[in-house]
Amino acid sequence: MGGNLSRHKDRRKKNAKHTLENESIQEQQFKYIGGRKFYDIYAFPTDIEEVDRLHQQHFALKRICGGNYTAPIRDIIKPGSRILDLGCGPGQWTLEIAQEFPHAQVFGIDISANFPTSIKPENSHFTVGDITKGLPWEDNYFDFVWMRYLFSAIKDADWLNLYREVKRVLKPGGIFEHHECDGFTTTAGPKLKKFQIPYEAAFISRGLNVRFACQLSERVTMAGFKDVQPSYISIAIGKHGGRIGEIWAANAKESCLAMKPWVTNFTDFTEDEYESIIRYAFDYEVDLYKAHHNHHIIWVRKIESYV
Numbered sequence: 001m002g003g004n005l006s007r008h009k010d011r012r013k014k015n016a017k018h019t020l021e022n023e024s025i026q027e028q029q030f031k032y033i034g035g036r037k038f039y040d041i042y043a044f045p046t047d048i049e050e051v052d053r054l055h056q057q058h059f060a061l062k063r064i065c066g067g068n069y070t071a072p073i074r075d076i077i078k079p080g081s082r083i084l085d086l087g088c089g090p091g092q093w094t095l096e097i098a099q100e101f102p103h104a105q106v107f108g109i110d111i112s113a114n115f116p117t118s119i120k121p122e123n124s125h126f127t128v129g130d131i132t133k134g135l136p137w138e139d140n141y142f143d144f145v146w147m148r149y150l151f152s153a154i155k156d157a158d159w160l161n162l163y164r165e166v167k168r169v170l171k172p173g174g175i176f177e178h179h180e181c182d183g184f185t186t187t188a189g190p191k192l193k194k195f196q197i198p199y200e201a202a203f204i205s206r207g208l209n210v211r212f213a214c215q216l217s218e219r220v221t222m223a224g225f226k227d228v229q230p231s232y233i234s235i236a237i238g239k240h241g242g243r244i245g246e247i248w249a250a251n252a253k254e255s256c257l258a259m260k261p262w263v264t265n266f267t268d269f270t271e272d273e274y275e276s277i278i279r280y281a282f283d284y285e286v287d288l289y290k291a292h293h294n295h296h297i298i299w300v301r302k303i304e305s306y307v
C-alpha cells in the first residue's frame with residue numbers, strides 16, 4: 001500500500017514536471033514545409049487552414065454520429081465533474097461540451113495553441129502539452145475522457161502508454177470514449193489505391209499506424225480496460241453520401257493535399273501529379289466506386305477493481 005502511494009506520488013511529480021516542459025513547446029519546434037506549419041511526426045499541419053478543416057470535420061462528425069458522444073455520460077456527469085479532451089485541436093468539441101454541461105469543468109490539451117484563450121465559457125480550460133509525455137493531471141481526476149482522430153499523431157508504440165495514462169487519470173466509474181477513422185478507404189478505386197501505397201509507407205516511416213482505428217478494442221483492452229463497447233459508422237464519401245458525403249469528400253481531399261510535402265517523398269510522382277491524383281480521387285472516383293470511410297468508436301467504463 002505504502003509502495004503504491006509513493007509510486008503514485010512519484011508519477012504525479014513526474015507529470016508536474018511534464019506540465020512545465022509541455023508548456024514550453026516553442027515556435028522553433030514547429031517546421032514550415034511548402035508554406036504549411038508542421039509539428040514533429042504529426043501528419044497534418046497545425047496552421048489556420050487546418051483549423052478551418054478541423055472545424056468542418058467536427059460539424060460533419062457531429063451530424064454523422066448523431067451528437068458529440070455516444071457513451072451514457074449524462075448518467076455520470078454531475079455538478080463539479082471533470083471532462084478531458086485529449087488532442088483537442090481548435091477546441092470546438094471542448095467548448096460545446098462546456099456549454100452542454102455548465103456545472104462541469106472541461107479541459108482540453110493539444111500541442112498547438114489553436115484553441116480560444118479568452119472568449120470561451122468560464123468552465124472550459126485549455127493547456128498546451130504533448131500527450132505522449134504523460135498526462136499532467138493526478139490519478140482518478142476525470143469523470144469522462146474523450147479522444148478523437150489522433151491516429152495521425154500518436155506512434156503505434158506509444159498508444160499503450162497513452163491508454164494507461166487515460167486509465168490512471170479516470171475516476172473509478174468514469175468513462176473513456178475514443179473515435180478514430182480507418183485511414184484506408186473501403187472500395188477504393190485505382191487512383192485512391194495508388195495514393196494509399198505511399199501514404200501507408202509515409203505513416204510507417206514515422207512509426208504511425210494508418211489502420212489503427214480497426215484495433216481500438218484490442219489496444220484499449222491491452223491497457224487493462226475491460227468490457228469495451230465497440231461500434232462503427234460507414235461514411236459514404238462523395239455525392240452518393242448526400243450533402244454530408246460531399247462535405248466529407250472535400251474535407252478528406254484537403255487532408256490528403258495537406259500531407260503532400262512528405263507523402264510525395266514515398267512516390268515516384270511529382271507534387272503536381274500527386275495533387276491531380278487526389279483531386280480526381282475525391283472529386284469523381286469516390287462516387288464511381290461508392291467509396292466509404294469507416295469511423296470506429298469505442299467507449300469503456302473504468303471499474304473500481306482496476307485501481
Ligand SMILES: C[S@@+](CC[C@H](N)C(=O)[O-])C[C@H]1O[C@@H](n2cnc3c(N)ncnc32)[C@H](O)[C@@H]1O
Nearest residue numbers: 042087088089110111112129130131148149153
Ligand atoms: C486530427 S486533429 C483532431 C482534433 C480534435 N480531436 C477533433 O476531433 O476535432 C489531431 C490533433 O492532435 C494534436 N496533436 C498532435 N500530436 C499531439 C501530441 N503529441 N500531443 C497533443 N496533441 C497532439 C494536433 O495538434 C491536432 O490538433
